[in-house]
Structure formats: C-alpha cells, structure tokens
Amino acid sequence: MIHAVGTELRKLYSRWATLSPYPLIALTLGLVAWNVSKLGGPTGLAPEPGIVTVFPLLMWWLLGAFAIVAAAGSLGGEFELGTARTTLVTPVSRGRFLVAKFVACVVHVLCLVVFTAGLSQLVRWALFDDLRFGLLAGTEGAYDLLRPEQHPVEVLTGAAAWGRVGLCYGYAAFFLVALAALSLLVAALMRHTVGAISVTAAIAVLEWVVSSVEPLAHLRPFMLVDQARGWLWVASGIVPVERILAGLASMAAYAVACLLFAWVSLARRDVHA
Amino acid sequence: MIDSATKRYGRLTALLDFSAALRPGEIVGVLGPNGAGKSTLMRLLCGLATATSGRITVLGRPMPRGRCAVLAQVGAMIEAPAFYEHLTARQNLRMLAGYYGHVHAERPQQVMDLVELTGREDDRVGAYSVGMKRRLGLAAALLPSPRFLILDEPASGLDPEALVMVEAILRREAGERGVCVLLSSHLLAEVARICDRALILRQGSLVADVPVAPADSGWVAIAVDRPDAALAVVRSLRSAPEAKTEGGLLLVRVADTDPADLVSALVAGGHRVSRVAPHAPSIEERYFELLARCASSGGDAS
Numbered sequence: 296m297i298h299a300v301g302t303e304l305r306k307l308y309s310r311w312a313t314l315s316p317y318p319l320i321a322l323t324l325g326l327v328a329w330n331v332s333k334l335g336g337p338t339g340l341a342p343e344p345g346i347v348t349v350f351p352l353l354m355w356w357l358l359g360a361f362a363i364v365a366a367a368g369s370l371g372g373e374f375e376l377g378t379a380r381t382t383l384v385t386p387v388s389r390g391r392f393l394v395a396k397f398v399a400c401v402v403h404v405l406c407l408v409v410f411t412a413g414l415s416q417l418v419r420w421a422l423f424d425d426l427r428f429g430l431l432a433g434t435e436g437a438y439d440l441l442r443p444e445q446h447p448v449e450v451l452t453g454a455a456a457w458g459r460v461g462l463c464y465g466y467a468a469f470f471l472v473a474l475a476a477l478s479l480l481v482a483a484l485m486r487h488t489v490g491a492i493s494v495t496a497a498i499a500v501l502e503w504v505v506s507s508v509e510p511l512a513h514l515r516p517f518m519l520v521d522q523a524r525g526w527l528w529v530a531s532g533i534v535p536v537e538r539i540l541a542g543l544a545s546m547a548a549y550a551v552a553c554l555l556f557a558w559v560s561l562a563r564r565d566v567h568a
Numbered sequence: 569m570i571d572s573a574t575k576r577y578g579r580l581t582a583l584l585d586f587s588a589a590l591r592p593g594e595i596v597g598v599l600g601p602n603g604a605g606k607s608t609l610m611r612l613l614c615g616l617a618t619a620t621s622g623r624i625t626v627l628g629r630p631m632p633r634g635r636c637a638v639l640a641q642v643g644a645m646i647e648a649p650a651f652y653e654h655l656t657a658r659q660n661l662r663m664l665a666g667y668y669g670h671v672h673a674e675r676p677q678q679v680m681d682l683v684e685l686t687g688r689e690d691d692r693v694g695a696y697s698v699g700m701k702r703r704l705g706l707a708a709a710l711l712p713s714p715r716f717l718i719l720d721e722p723a724s725g726l727d728p729e730a731l732v733m734v735e736a737i738l739r740r741e742a743g744e745r746g747v748c749v750l751l752s753s754h755l756l757a758e759v760a761r762i763c764d765r766a767l768i769l770r771q772g773s774l775v776a777d778v779p780v781a782p783a784d785s786g787w788v789a790i791a792v793d794r795p796d797a798a799l800a801v802v803r804s805l806r807s808a809p810e811a812k813t814e815g816g817l818l819l820v821r822v823a824d825t826d827p828a829d830l831v832s833a834l835v836a837g838g839h840r841v842s843r844v845a846p847h848a849p850s851i852e853e854r855y856f857e858l859l860a861r862c863a864s865s866g867g868d869a870s
Contacts, residue, residue, distance in 0.1 A: 298666040305663070309654055377650030381708065384614045384644040385667035386636045565617035 299387060299395035300402075303369065307399050312368050316361040320411050323357065328418040355467075355523065358407055359499065362471040366400045366478035367491035370557075374486035380566050389561040393479070397554055400475040408468045412460075466539065473519055473546040474499070476553035483557035516541060519549045573622035575608050575772075582608040584772040586622070590748050592715070595738060597759035597780065598752040599855055600769035606752040607647055609769070610720050613750070614644040627716060640668060643714035645722060649705025653694035657685060657704050660693060661711060668712045679707040684733055698725035706734060710741075717741060719751040723758050735762045756852040766851055768858055776858050780851050788827050789847035790818040793840045801837040802830065819847050 307313045370393075373379035382392065477498065482491035499520050505511050506521035515521045522542040569590070575583040583605040590596055598606045611617040612624055615635040624631040626638045651660045661676035680689050683703040688696075696704065702725050709717055717738070723731050739762060741747040753759050759766055760780055768776040792798045795813040802811045802820055809830075810821040820830060831841050849857070 302663045302666055306652065309652070376652075377648065378652060380616060380646055381650050381664070382667070383616060384639060384642070384646060385664055385712075386640040386669070387667040388636050563618075565611070 296391060296395065299391055300398045303395045303399035304402060307365060307369055307403055310368065310372075313365055313403060316357075316407055317410060319357070319361075320407070321414060324411075324414050324418050328421070358404075358411065358467070358471055359474050360496070361407055362400070362404050362475040363478040363495045363499075364492055365403050366396075366475040367482045367495060368488050369396050369400060370479055370482035371486060371488035371491045374566075375488060383566055390558050393483070393554065393558050393561055397476060397479060400479065401472050404471040404475055405468055408464050408471065412464045462539075466543070469543055469546045470519075470523055473522075473549040473553075476550040476557075477519065480553040480557040480560075483560040516545055519546065522546050569623075569625040570609075570613070571623040571625075573609075573612060573619045573624055575605075575612060575617060576620045581772050583612070583619075586769075586772075586774050588767055588774065588777060590716075590750060592748050593742050593746040594764045595742050595749040595751070595762055597763035597766045598750065598769065599756065599759060599766050599851075600752075601859070603771075604769040605772040606769060607720055608772075610644070610646055610718050610750070610752060614642060614646065614718055615639065616646060640670070640712060641715045642718065643709030643712055643716070644718040645702075645705040645709045646718070646720045649701050649708065651693045651701070651704060651708075654692060656690045656692055657696070657707075658689040660704070661708060664708055665711055671711055671713075675711060675713075676707075679710045680704075682710060682737060683707045684730070699727055699730055702726055703730060703734075706737070710737070713745075715747060717747055717749045717751075719749065721753060722751055723753055723755050731758070738762055756850075756855055760851045766855075768855060770859060770862050775862050776854070778851075778854060786823050787819050787821050787847040787849075788830070789843075789845050790820065790830070790834070790841060791816075791843035792818050792834055793842075798834055798837070798839050801834055801839065805829075805833055817847075 373382065383389070474495075478491060478495040481495045481498070482488070485491050485494065502518040502520040506515050506518040522545050570586055570588050573583060573586045574581065586605070586609065598609060600606050608617065612619050613626060613631065615632040615638070618632050626634075627641055629638050631638060651657075652663075655663075657680060658676060661680065665671040665673075665676055677689070680686060683706050685700065685703055685707065688700065693701065693704065702722065706719070706722060709719060719738075722734055722738075726734060735758070738749050738751070742749050751759075751763070763780045766776070766778055766780050767774060768778070790798070795816060795818045798818050799811055799813050802809060802818065805825070807825045807829075809823070809825045812819050820827075822830070827844055831844060834841050
C-alpha cells in the first residue's frame with residue numbers, strides 16, 4: 296500500500312493541474328494583502344464591498360475546486376489516457392488502486408490547507424505585525440471584514456485560540472477530503488476528467504441551493520456543502536460542539552459512502568480501451 | 569483454460585461460447601477480422617473484463633476472482649500500450665514494478681535492454697514513436713518474468729528489425745522458460761513464423777483451433793505443363809478425384825487415388841510432369857478459406 300500511495304502521489308504531483316493551486320493561492324492571498332494594505336488595515340475596511348470581500352469568499356470555493364480537480368483528474372485521467380488498463384493488469388487490486396488515489400488526494404488537500412493556513416498567517420503577520428484570528432483565508436475572513444462588530448478580530452494569545460485555528464483548518468480539510476471522495480466517485484462512474492469535475496461541481500452547487508431553501512432545512516444534515524457552515528461556527532467563536540461533531544460525522548459518512556460506491560463501480564465494471 | 573466463455577456488451581455479443589486450453593511453452597496466435605473478439609478474449613484473460621457466462625481459469629485460478637494472484641505471474645499488453653507520457657520510460661516501469669512486489673530493482677533496466685530501448689530509458693514516453701511505445705509495452709509485460717504472456721497486436725507499428733527482435737524474445741520465453749504466449753495479430757506471416765497454434769475467431773466465435781505448421785492436407789500439388797488440360801485428364805479417371813488448378817499447379821485430393829496412378833495417367837495423356845509434392849496450405853490460405861466457408865454457411869463455425 297505504501298508503494299501504491301507513493302506512486303499515486305508521484306503521479307499527482309507530476310501534473311501541472313496539481314501544482315497550479317499553490318501559485319494561485321499565493322496570488323489570491325497576495326491580492327487580498329495588497330488591498331488590505333492599500334485600504335489601511337482591517338478596522339478601516341468593513342463594510343467595504345469589493346475585492347477584499349470577494350476574494351476570501353472565493354478562497355473557500357477555490358480550495359474545494361482544487362480538491363475536485365485533483366481527485367477527478369487522478370482517476371478519470373487514468374481511464375482517458377488508458378493508463379488504468381496498464382496499471383490494472385498488474386496485481387494491484389481495484390480497492391488498493393482506489394484507496395491509494397484517495398490517500399494521495401487527502402495528502403494533497405492537507406498540503407493545500409497547510410499552505411493556505413501558513414501563508415495567510417504570514418500575510419497577517421506581515422501586515423499587522425501580530426497573528427490574529429481573521430486568517431484572510433476563508434469565508435470567516437470575509438465575515439470579519441464585512442461585520443467586525445459581529446465577528447471581532449481576535450489576537451491569538453492562548454492555546455485555546457490556537458486550538459481553534461487548528462480546529463478551523465481541520466474542519467476545512469475534512470470538508471475538502473469529503474469533496475475529493477465525492478469527486479472520486481463521480482470519476483469512477485464517468486471515467487472522464489472534465490465530466491467528473493463538471494458533475495461534482497454541479498452536485499456541490501445544487502446542494503448549496505437546496506440547503507439555502509428554508510422549507511428544505513431538514514435536508515441540511517445530509518448536504519455535504521452545508522457542512523461548510525461548521526467552519527463559520529468555529530471561526531466566529533460560537534463553537535456549538537454538537538453541530539460541529541454532526542458536521543464531521545456527516546462529512547466522514549460522505550467520504551466512506553463515496554469510496555464504497557466508487558470501489559463497487561471499479562470492481563464491477565469492465566476496463567475498456 | 570477457457571470454458572464456454574461468453575461476453576456480451578448490451579445487445580452485442582463480443583465472444584460466444586468460446587472454449588480453448590493453452591499449454592505451457594506454446595505460442596498461440598489469435599486471428600480474426602476486426603471485431604472478431606480477439607481483444608475481448610485477452611481482456612477476459614487478464615481480468616479487465618468479466619465474462620457474462622462461462623468459466624475462465626488462468627494458471628489454476630479462476631478469473632476474475634483470483635485476479636491479483638494470477639496477474640502476479642502474467643504479463644499483458646492489451647491494445648495500444650498506454651503510459652504516463654510526461655514521465656520517462658524508466659519511471660513508468662519502476663512504478664509498474666512496484667505493484668508486483670517481487671520484481672527486482674534491476675528488472676526494469678533488464679527488460680528495457682531486452683527490447684532494445686537502451687539509451688532511451690530516460691526520455692519522456694511522450695517523445696517515443698509508436699513502435700518504441702510498443703516495445704515499452706512489451707518491456708512492461710516482461711517485467712514480472714511472467715508464466716503467461718498476453719500480447720495484443722505486439723507487432724503493430726514495429727519496424728522489421730524490431731519485429732525480428734520481438735519474435736526472438738517470444739521464442740526464447742516460450743522455449744527456455746516454458747512461458748505460454750497468447751498473441752493476437754493481423755499479420756498472418758508473423759503468426760506463421762512464430763506460433764505453434766492458431767485460434768481463428770469470427771464474429772465472437774471460435775471457427776478453428778489449428779496447428780500453424782503445414783499439415784498433411786490429403787492434397788498433392790503437381791507441376792505439369794498445360795494444367796487445365798491435365799485437370800480434364802484427372803477428372804476423367806475412374807476414381808474421379810477432387811481436383812483444381814491454382815497458381816499454375818494442378819492440385820488433386822489423393823484420398824482414394826494413388827499418386828503414382830495420377831502421374832501415369834497424366835504421362836499417358838501426353839503431359840510432362842516435372843514435380844509432385846504434398847500440398848500444405850499455409851495458415852494464410854487456411855484462414856481465408858475458413859472465413860470464406862463461414863461466410864457462405866452464414867457464420868456457422870463448424
């Protein structure tokens with residue numbers, strides 16, 4: 296399994312599509328930092344509309360999109376190029392093949408989250424000379440900037456605050472991993488990269504729409520995209536533990552179910568030219 | 569061992585009630601027109617596809633249930649070899665070698681030397697020609713030192729030198745290591761040169777399982793002057809043997825006729841006989857004859 300995961304990571308990181316998120320994240324954060332710097336710091340920003348509020352919002356979706364693209368490409372690309380055929384005539388089982396791809400995607404997602412977290416903290420430090428909780432890296436950053444009176448920027452002073460930062464990014468990583476599992480399932484069914492990206496993105500948007508409709512609120516616990524709200528709770532300091540745990544459980548169930556169905560699809564369907 | 573295997577893709581029957589047994593050390597060619605079911609047969613044997621019905625046993629294990637154990641001892645190249653084009657040949661083979669577990673670290677270099685890719689191992693596969701990719705495909709198939717080699721069109725796109733090299737490798741694998749080789753090909757001459765046996769498929773059915781070596785067909789070829797006139801002489805004989813002219817030769821089925829009587833009759837009829845030899849149709853002749861017979865009988869294999 297170690298070889299299989301190593302091989303998948305090597306394949307993943309030899310593609311430009313896997314490496315391109317890093318400069319894009321850096322560019323996004325750089326743009327945010329440039330705007331913050333130009334407008335004079337967080338307190339003077341809110342509720343200014345414009346690029347500062349748009350980019351942190353995009354950041355959340357950007358990471359999700361990167362996770363979807365990486366997962367869809369890692370499996371769908373194998374079938375499109377025919378390399379799945381070359382690999383699957385070796386003694387690697389379909390299950391091991393899939394799990395290795397999933398683990399490689401998890402590693403990739405964690406790298407993206409760590410990179411984003413590290414860089415956003417660096418930017419924060421460079422701009423304001425202290426480490427604040429705003430992060431500038433996600434939806435909660437936008438909330439900070441839009442409504443600082445509701446989500447006051449905290450100075451990271453204690454272990455609890457750092458723990459919350461960790462929980463915040465851990466929750467985000469969990470969400471991205473579940474999204475990658477969903478993308479792997481769609482790629483296993485469609486066996487086509489662009490198709491898998493499009494369908495996964497469409498599912499995410501559809502879930503977002505459904506979870507926004509108040510009469511359908513009872514469906515929210517089953518909506519993967521809706522679990523992203525848990526990040527906001529953590530970031531805003533409310534931390535309703537039971538809701539966060541329910542969100543984590545929902546995302547884990549999504550990941551397990553998606554992998555299971557993807558495995559069934561891989562195991563039962565023939566590999567064509 | 570394939571026992572009554574049928575493979576259907578929706579309403580299309582790719583392989584119908586196919587049965588065959590392969591033995592260690594033999595090279596078996598799979599022949600047939602496009603869409604005859606050759607690639608489907610190979611995909612079934614290496615577990616890329618599952619038979620709709622029937623039983624497939626490879627190296628004593630059922631397929632696809634015993635896939636992993638079987639594929640540890642099988643080398644396969646199915647259709648056009650596909651590799652990661654942005655990686656080098658060496659990197660590609662190392663990745664594949666890792667999946668086998670038992671493959672020695674030096675084996676990728678050994679197989680690349682074997683298929684004469686020495687010096688090009690560190691080039692990106694994307695820069696390879698079609699023939700070089702075929703050779704790399706063969707190298708990948710040889711990677712686990714297999715007991716069973718499944719090669720789909722291994723000669724396609726190869727230059728004559730590479731063709732000779734591939735034939736030598738296959739003969740050596742079969743002869744020295746007792747590897748069973750199953751290869752599909754459209755090149756009948758290639759099959760005639762290296763295969764011991766040919767499985768001829770048409771529309772998913774096995775129409776013949778024949779030895780490739782020329783067999784005693786019961787016909788003699790007589791080199792005679794004026795073959796058409798000689799044909800009339802033979803047909804006027806009391807035994808009235810089946811006869812025809814082909815390529816300037818008089819061909820006579822000698823089941824109930826002594827060849828010596830034939831020659832005497834021809835000489836008595838004023839013909840000059842310069843040579844009499846058993847007529848053994850080549851695999852090419854038998855292939856086309858079988859397909860023509862199938863076509864005229866509405867696809868009935870027998």
